[in-house]
Amino acid sequence: MKDNHIAENEVATKNIKIAARDVQVYYGDTHAIKDVNVEIEDKTVTAFIGPSGCGKSTFLRCINRMNDTIDVCRVVGDILIDGEDIYDRKVDPVQLRAKVGMVFQKPNPFPKSIYDNVAYGPRIHGLARNKAELDDIVERALRRGAIWNEVKDRLDAPGTGLSGGQQQRLCIARAVATEPEVLLMDEPCSALDPIATAQVEELIDELRQNYSVVIVTHSMQQAARVSQKTAFFHLGNLVEFGETDKIFTAPEDPRTESYITGRIG
Amino acid sequence: MYDASLSSGAAPKPRGKSLLVQDARTRKRNAAEKRFRAYGMTAILIGLFFLVVLAVSIIRSGVPAFTQTVVDVEFTLTEEQYTAAEGELFKTKAYEGLLIEQIRDTLEARGLEVAFDAGAIERLLGKPGGTLREHYRANEQDLGSPVSFKLAAASRVDGYLTGRVTREALQDSRFMQASDLDLIDALVSADIITRAFNWNFITGADSGVDNPGGAGIGASVIGSFFMMLVVLALSLPIGVAASIYLEEFAPQNRFTDLIEVNISNLAAVPSIVFGILGLAVFIQFMHLPQSAPLVGGLVLTLMTLPTIIISTRASLKSVPPSIRDAALGVGASKMQAVFHHVLPLAMPGILTGTIIGLAQALGETAPLLLIGMVGFVARGYPDGVLAGFTEPNSAMPAQIYTWAARADASFYEKAWGGIIILLIFLLTMNIIAIILRRRFERRW
Numbered sequence: 001m002k003d004n005h006i007a008e009n010e011v012a013t014k015n016i017k018i019a020a021r022d023v024q025v026y027y028g029d030t031h032a033i034k035d036v037n038v039e040i041e042d043k044t045v046t047a048f049i050g051p052s053g054c055g056k057s058t059f060l061r062c063i064n065r066m067n068d069t070i071d072v073c074r075v076v077g078d079i080l081i082d083g084e085d086i087y088d089r090k091v092d093p094v095q096l097r098a099k100v101g102m103v104f105q106k107p108n109p110f111p112k113s114i115y116d117n118v119a120y121g122p123r124i125h126g127l128a129r130n131k132a133e134l135d136d137i138v139e140r141a142l143r144r145g146a147i148w149n150e151v152k153d154r155l156d157a158p159g160t161g162l163s164g165g166q167q168q169r170l171c172i173a174r175a176v177a178t179e180p181e182v183l184l185m186d187e188p189c190s191a192l193d194p195i196a197t198a199q200v201e202e203l204i205d206e207l208r209q210n211y212s213v214v215i216v217t218h219s220m221q222q223a224a225r226v227s228q229k230t231a232f233f234h235l236g237n238l239v240e241f242g243e244t245d246k247i248f249t250a251p252e253d254p255r256t257e258s259y260i261t262g263r264i265g
Numbered sequence: 266m267y268d269a270s271l272s273s274g275a276a277p278k279p280r281g282k283s284l285l286v287q288d289a290r291t292r293k294r295n296a297a298e299k300r301f302r303a304y305g306m307t308a309i310l311i312g313l314f315f316l317v318v319l320a321v322s323i324i325r326s327g328v329p330a331f332t333q334t335v336v337d338v339e340f341t342l343t344e345e346q347y348t349a350a351e352g353e354l355f356k357t358k359a360y361e362g363l364l365i366e367q368i369r370d371t372l373e374a375r376g377l378e379v380a381f382d383a384g385a386i387e388r389l390l391g392k393p394g395g396t397l398r399e400h401y402r403a404n405e406q407d408l409g410s411p412v413s414f415k416l417a418a419a420s421r422v423d424g425y426l427t428g429r430v431t432r433e434a435l436q437d438s439r440f441m442q443a444s445d446l447d448l449i450d451a452l453v454s455a456d457i458i459t460r461a462f463n464w465n466f467i468t469g470a471d472s473g474v475d476n477p478g479g480a481g482i483g484a485s486v487i488g489s490f491f492m493m494l495v496v497l498a499l500s501l502p503i504g505v506a507a508s509i510y511l512e513e514f515a516p517q518n519r520f521t522d523l524i525e526v527n528i529s530n531l532a533a534v535p536s537i538v539f540g541i542l543g544l545a546v547f548i549q550f551m552h553l554p555q556s557a558p559l560v561g562g563l564v565l566t567l568m569t570l571p572t573i574i575i576s577t578r579a580s581l582k583s584v585p586p587s588i589r590d591a592a593l594g595v596g597a598s599k600m601q602a603v604f605h606h607v608l609p610l611a612m613p614g615i616l617t618g619t620i621i622g623l624a625q626a627l628g629e630t631a632p633l634l635l636i637g638m639v640g641f642v643a644r645g646y647p648d649g650v651l652a653g654f655t656e657p658n659s660a661m662p663a664q665i666y667t668w669a670a671r672a673d674a675s676f677y678e679k680a681w682g683g684i685i686i687l688l689i690f691l692l693t694m695n696i697i698a699i700i701l702r703r704r705f706e707r708r709w
């Protein structure tokens with residue numbers, strides 16, 4: 001609780017995009033997330049770190065209700081986006097997911113053309129009135145995904161034929177094509193080589209200007225490089241949350257310190 | 266030797282065992298691998314052997330069904346003969362007399378002397394007078410010039426020529442007498458008897474028990490075709506919808522578990538059970554017409570559904586979950602995710618399952634016995650049978666079964682011929698499925 005007070009003090013004047021209040025997540029009888037309270041700012045990159053199995057992905061998936069697809073999963077507590085409870089009965093998860101985009105750990109392009117991969121979201125949400133508008137949206141998304149120059153001559157080629165790093169950037173382009181306000185990324189670089197990782201990290205930094213980005217990472221260097229805020233999870237608890245610099249240089253909780261210095265994980 | 270001079274003395278001795286010598290464990294492993302390959306090859310060879318034996322015996326026994334022994338006579342009828350014959354009381358008898366004269370002349374011209382009467386000709390050729398009369402009444406311009414008639418011979422002529430009927434075993438009967446064999450021999454040496462392609466076998470309907478020569482499988486091909494249409498139109502949409510619901514939407518609970526177990530059990534239920542169910546429900550309770558392809562199709566649909574559901578679910582399951590996540594992640598609804606992404610990827614598997622189900626249904630006889638699609642002679646053929654789903658008809662396997670069960674040995678040959686047609690039908694279905702599957706297949 002102490003950690004959250006610190007966090008609150010620091011962000012009090014800023015724009016809060018996502019707020020979690022006493023969130024509990026259960027997988028059947030397993031209590032995977034315990035009492036998590038956190039406030040995530042707009043136009044910031046927030047990193048979730050922690051040993052594997054501590055619930056980072058679980059919590060991330062609560063933010064766009066992807067956990068709804070798991071039968072045994074139960075979420076208790078409130079998560080507010082722009083002050084609206086996304087677990088309210090009136091909220092349609094499909095509408096929510098158009099607003100909260102997600103990039104997954106393993107690049108998962110559709111087995112369709114590059115163009116169709118990006119155009120799919122805008123098409124089902126009716127964002128384009130005609131082909132020219134759709135072309136525009138696709139180009140803009142691919143540019144934002146920093147992959148336009150590599151694929152502009154082969155938009156009809158299958159998305160699955162790209163390299164791993166290109167596929168992941170294609171997935172990022174696909175996620176931003178629906179104009180989300182929040183972008184969730186679950187270990188987006190874990191399947192990528194160092195060069196592709198650097199490209200994606202650079203991209204995340206650019207995306208910060210328009211979106212609130214939440215990224216799960218197992219690499220502390222990555223968290224330090226790309227994020228302004230860092231949350232440390234351990235065994236389902238949010239142990240510490242604050243400015244990235246502070247977490248890495250002067251952690252308050254002994255568990256955070258042990259993890260950062262490599263004693264747990 | 267360059268190598269030797271370089272390595273002599275200076276080369277380090279390999280530590281431990283040399284890689285150039287196989288150790289005992291490696292030898293054992295390699296031997297096991299070789300043995301396994303041999304087993305595999307043997308298994309495949311045995312399979313191939315049986316396939317070849319099957320194919321050869323089917324073709325050897327079935328091909329004669331596609332040809333027919335015909336007596337090929339050149340016949341000339343003058344206008345005077347025509348008028349005279351038309352003036353007689355028994356007109357076809359008059360034509361028959363003229364034909365007999367013609368045959369006798371032909372044989373004599375070749376120096377062959379055999380005594381035969383009208384009875385013998387009727388035993389060999391049925392009632393040829395009718396065929397002749399019909400031809401000339403329809404084509405009067407043929408009068409006066411020679412016309413070549415191919416008159417279908419009775420099945421016993423076939424039997425004698427193929428060795429099925431022998432002189433020693435023959436007992437004089439109203440079907441054939443020993444003296445007829447001399448006539449056949451003479452006709453053969455005069456080159457009047459030949460074999461011709463039997464179109465009637467492919468297009469015709471079943472004949473009576475004493476006329477194997479006139480039996481055809483065409484009507485039951487149409488019956489099978491209508492049944493397959495019913496099966497496809499019902500089991501594909503129902504099966505796919507049920508699978509999608511169970512696999513993607515239904516909650517996991519006792520009730521869905523129960524349904525799942527029951528579907529698997531249903532796939533193992535003997536087909537005759539479905540037959541009796543069809544008889545009780547569709548015919549006795551719902552009063553649908555007996556022997557109709559519609560009822561046959563309904564019964565076979567019940568049989569095919571579990572197969573289609575099981576294979577569709579398996580292919581839905583094999584679509585990686587990351588594709589569903591990707592679709593849901595960009596804000597597709599569950600239905601959009603399934604119909605836009607999962608279903609197209611599962612399509613090849615669904616088609617395979619459907620074709621296996623249809624192939625099973627096509628070859629099924631037992632349920633058809635119970636709903637009366639067997640041993641049926643299409644009297645109104647081709648009009649009645651072609652009328653569709655509710656007219657009585659038979660199906661290919663049921664027809665084959667009927668023929669195989671008949672006493673006359675020439676029906677046996679027809680049964681084999683029917684099997685060839687059945688296999689061709691099946692092959693066509695499979696080829697269509699392969700073409701469709703190619704279209705749906707996507708590279709990853």
Ligand SMILES: Nc1ncnc2c1ncn2[C@@H]1O[C@H](COP(=O)(O)OP(=O)(O)O)[C@@H](O)[C@H]1O
Nearest residue numbers: 027030032051052053054055056057058059070
């Ligand atoms: N689909 C699921 N069903 C049951 N338990 C799950 C499921 N997903 C995750 N868990 C459990 O929840 C805990 C947190 O998992 P996760 O959020 O994936 O961890 P992280 O992403 O931090 O490695 C783990 O103990 C894991 O076993």
Ligand SMILES: [Mg+2]
Nearest residue numbers: 056057058186
């Ligand atoms: Mg994870």
